[in-house]
Amino acid sequence: KGNHWGYGQENGPDVWHKNYPVALGSRQSPIDIPRQVSHDPSLGPIVLDYDHCTSINISNNGHSVVVYFDDTDDRSVIHGGPLENPYRLKQFHFHWGGKGCDGSEHTVAGNSYASELHLVHWNAVKYKSFDHAAAAPDGLAVVGIFLETGDDHRWLHTITDAMYMVKYKGSVTDFKGFNPKCLLPSSLHYWTYLGSLTTPPLHESVTWILLKDPIAVSEKQLGKFRLLQFTGEEEDQRSRMENNFRPPQPLKGRRIRSSN
Numbered sequence: 001k002g003n004h005w006g007y008g009q010e011n012g013p014d015v016w017h018k019n020y021p022v023a024l025g026s027r028q029s030p031i032d033i034p035r036q037v038s039h040d041p042s043l044g045p046i047v048l049d050y051d052h053c054t055s056i057n058i059s060n061n062g063h064s065v066v067v068y069f070d071d072t073d074d075r076s077v078i079h080g081g082p083l084e085n086p087y088r089l090k091q092f093h094f095h096w097g098g099k100g101c102d103g104s105e106h107t108v109a110g111n112s113y114a115s116e117l118h119l120v121h122w123n124a125v126k127y128k129s130f131d132h133a134a135a136a137p138d139g140l141a142v143v144g145i146f147l148e149t150g151d152d153h154r155w156l157h158t159i160t161d162a163m164y165m166v167k168y169k170g171s172v173t174d175f176k177g178f179n180p181k182c183l184l185p186s187s188l189h190y191w192t193y194l195g196s197l198t199t200p201p202l203h204e205s206v207t208w209i210l211l212k213d214p215i216a217v218s219e220k221q222l223g224k225f226r227l228l229q230f231t232g233e234e235e236d237q238r239s240r241m242e243n244n245f246r247p248p249q250p251l252k253g254r255r256i257r258s259s260n
């Protein structure tokens with residue numbers, strides 16, 4: 001059954017390099033964003049054109065909860081900012097911690113957030129499929145959004161309500177008509193750098209665009225993420241899906257740029 005990677009003691013981020021040697025590469029993600037980042041006035045705004053976006057389903061892949069989109073045309077794309085082409089929305093998913101513990105992947109001046117949302121896009125101008133793009137240095141663009149605990153998020157309940165249907169690894173259910181634009185913070189100011197997927201296969205193919213402002217979600221809403229299981233319904237050992245984040249990786253001389 002191919003890879004057995006996970007977030008446990010035996011199969012977690014510290015041993016991923018055994019099956020995925022690129023884990024020790026020169027442009028790995030996530031990273032810590034230092035307090036002072038060089039401001040690049042040539043960096044334009046990031047534009048998210050999601051108006052005709054078409055979510056298809058929501059699923060539990062044993063590592064996170066993922067919402068997939070119809071990416072057969074340019075209905076939902078991001079462009080601008082550091083990107084030279086439009087990139088098509090493929091899916092979004094989350095990373096989170098345990099009760100009372102933070103679970104973001106990127107950190108800011110050493111500080112973690114409660115959770116991190118990843119909006120995953122691929123360069124359909126240059127590559128013929130997501131899988132081809134995922135293996136190319138300019139193939140993917142992931143928008144990262146930090147979640148901090150606070151008030152209930154008005155729209156997140158549509159996702160947390162659907163989680164009851166995808167509790168176990170391998171489950172999937174219809175999830176149509178969801179537009180992730182409702183999950184964006186008020187400001188689209190961002191940091192950007194060249195990095196990788198934060199889970200195996202850890203391909204060094206991601207232009208990261210991290211929004212500086214977090215969105216607020218309630219502890220109650222985050223608690224519903226933790227009702228998900230890493231394991232399938234048929235597996236006997238229960239394992240609550242939490243702490244599914246990779247810690248920050250060495251910067252290795254990379255430049256991080258800040259939009260205005």
Ligand SMILES: CCOC(=O)CCc1ccc(S(N)(=O)=O)cc1
Nearest residue numbers: 118120131134142196197198199
């Ligand atoms: C070639 C197949 O590759 C995949 O399926 C990668 C899926 C995948 C997409 C995004 C991310 S993340 N956390 O960096 O946003 C990790 C893994």
Ligand SMILES: [Zn+2]
Nearest residue numbers: 093095118198
């Ligand atoms: Zn992710």
